[in-house]
Amino acid sequence: MPESYTNPDILVLIVEDSKTQATILQHLIESAGYQVLVANTGEEAVALLHDHRPTLILTDIVMPGMNGYELCRVVKNDPNTALIPVILVTQLYDPQDVIEGLECGADNFIIKPYDNQYLLSRIDVIIANRFLQQNDTMNLGIEVYFSGKRHYITSNRLQILNILLSTYEIAIQKNNELAETKDSLAALNEQLRDTNEVLQISNDKLTKEIIERKRVEAALSQANSKLNLLSSITRHDMKNILMAMRGYHDLALMNNPDTSFHEYLTKESDLFIKLTNQIEFTRLYDELGTFGAVWKPLSIVKTTVFPHSSSIELIMSSDIAKYEIFADPLIEKVFYNLFENSVRHGGSVTRISLSAELSGSSLCVCVMDDGSGIEDDDKEQIFLRGYGKNTGLGLFLVREILSITNISIRETGKAGEGVCFELMIPSGSYREVPV
Numbered sequence: 001m002p003e004s005y006t007n008p009d010i011l012v013l014i015v016e017d018s019k020t021q022a023t024i025l026q027h028l029i030e031s032a033g034y035q036v037l038v039a040n041t042g043e044e045a046v047a048l049l050h051d052h053r054p055t056l057i058l059t060d061i062v063m064p065g066m067n068g069y070e071l072c073r074v075v076k077n078d079p080n081t082a083l084i085p086v087i088l089v090t091q092l093y094d095p096q097d098v099i100e101g102l103e104c105g106a107d108n109f110i111i112k113p114y115d116n117q118y119l120l121s122r123i124d125v126i127i128a129n130r131f132l133q134q135n136d137t138m139n140l141g142i143e144v145y146f147s148g149k150r151h152y153i154t155s156n157r158l159q160i161l162n163i164l165l166s167t168y169e170i171a172i173q174k175n176n177e178l179a180e181t182k183d184s185l186a187a188l189n190e191q192l193r194d195t196n197e198v199l200q201i202s203n204d205k206l207t208k209e210i211i212e213r214k215r216v217e218a219a220l221s222q223a224n225s226k227l228n229l230l231s232s233i234t235r236h237d238m239k240n241i242l243m244a245m246r247g248y249h250d251l252a253l254m255n256n257p258d259t260s261f262h263e264y265l266t267k268e269s270d271l272f273i274k275l276t277n278q279i280e281f282t283r284l285y286d287e288l289g290t291f292g293a294v295w296k297p298l299s300i301v302k303t304t305v306f307p308h309s310s311s312i313e314l315i316m317s318s319d320i321a322k323y324e325i326f327a328d329p330l331i332e333k334v335f336y337n338l339f340e341n342s343v344r345h346g347g348s349v350t351r352i353s354l355s356a357e358l359s360g361s362s363l364c365v366c367v368m369d370d371g372s373g374i375e376d377d378d379k380e381q382i383f384l385r386g387y388g389k390n391t392g393l394g395l396f397l398v399r400e401i402l403s404i405t406n407i408s409i410r411e412t413g414k415a416g417e418g419v420c421f422e423l424m425i426p427s428g429s430y431r432e433v434p435v
């Protein structure tokens with residue numbers, strides 16, 4: 001920037017309705033060494049011209065009330081301000097803007113968005129030429145037709161030249177931007193083609209993997225079906241054999257009067273019962289996850305029947321009926337086994353109660369009784385396979401069924417005061433029952 005033009009004797013009037021944009025312009029021009037006045041409307045700018053004589057007016061075109069063209073006409077039609085150069089700032093690119101700028105007597109155009117250095121260079125040029133403009137008396141005016149309209153241009157030769165040069169410079173700038181954009185677009189298209197080729201290769205690999213996976217899944221499904229069939233046939237045959245053995249066992253029990261031999265037969269009977277339970281467990285375990293999880297209301301516990309329960313009172317809180325949970329269809333077996341655990345191992349249990357309450361983002365379902373409870377050392381052991389006084393499979397099966405849908409279970413009761421099994425159902429696996 002020429003040093004001779006950056007001095008505090010130069011006063012620039014900024015006319016901009018956006019206070020943010022006006023502040024940015026003011027800071028930029030003041031940093032170049034010029035004084036600045038700011039008006040937020042055309043009317044305010046006209047009022048300022050009564051007391052101030054700016055060296056240059058920089059005005060936005062699109063403003064409420066008096067726009068930039070109208071302000072320029074007011075300035076150029078007043079002999080006291082006619083020689084003040086006016087730069088129009090616009091976002092428009094229509095040739096009609098150039099005609100209107102010439103028609104109102106503007107000295108230059110600047111297109112938004114603009115480069116800061118470009119703006120300052122335009123100001124420098126206008127300030128440098130202002131003395132030439134004062135000496136240019138060729139201002140006869142010409143009449144032109146453009147876009148079906150008649151326009152009367154009174155701008156002098158220097159104003160017209162500045163406008164045309166400014167317009168040409170803007171055209172070159174936009175053409176360069178267009179060329180850069182075209183080059184960027186070509187580069188992006190090339191990247192897109194490369195990426196598309198990579199995606200196509202990945203898609204082909206994925207298709208092959210899917211085909212292979214389906215083949216493996218089909219083979220596994222077939223093998224699983226065969227295993228399930230073999231397991232079912234084996235259980236059926238074992239039950240038939242077991243039934244025949246129990247028949248002979250009962251005959252031996254009835255026909256042998258030896259009391260000491262009866263003791264062996266009684267123990268054998270207990271083993272038959274355990275073996276029957278083991279066979280039933282394998283059937284239930286085969287069914288885990290087979291049919292897919294479903295939404296089940298917690299109120300299903302009302303229909304759960306467990307042995308020797310006629311003397312045990314089942315109490316449910318009102319919240320139980322409010323919720324349903326997403327669980328394996330064997331969820332009813334969960335509650336059956338928990339109730340049976342109280343009957344078998346709880347001692348003199350007279351009451352089993354159920355409640356449900358929100359705990360953070362989870363739903364906590366509690367199954368409690370008033371029996372003998374569980375010692376602290378056994379609280380985790382009871383869920384292990386084979387642990388316990390009976391088959392050791394009941395609570396193990398409970399945890400396995402619940403884990404299918406990420407439901408956890410723990411025992412938090414106090415020994416001597418009864419058990420408290422807490423089922424923690426995660427967010428998304430419970431919902432309130434529609435009314």
